Amino acid sequence: MTLTEYDKRYETLLHSNLSSHEKDVRLSSLMTELESAFEIPMLRTPEWEEKNRKVIALYRKISLSRNF
Secondary structure: OOHHHHHHHHHHHHOOOOOHHHHHHHHHHHHHHHHHHOOOOOOOOHHHHHHOHHHHHHHHHHHHHOOO
């Protein structure tokens, strides 16, 4: 799946009629998929982030959309 497709999934989830809890669960799952697909390191790695700016930007956008 491409980054654009992940972004579309994010937008669909964000604007869905799901409950806040269900959105959070699905956004969390989407983040896990991104971690696997793009090999996002568990610990912040500036070098990796520099090479993968668009990936980390989407990852952070999804993270900030969740309600804790």
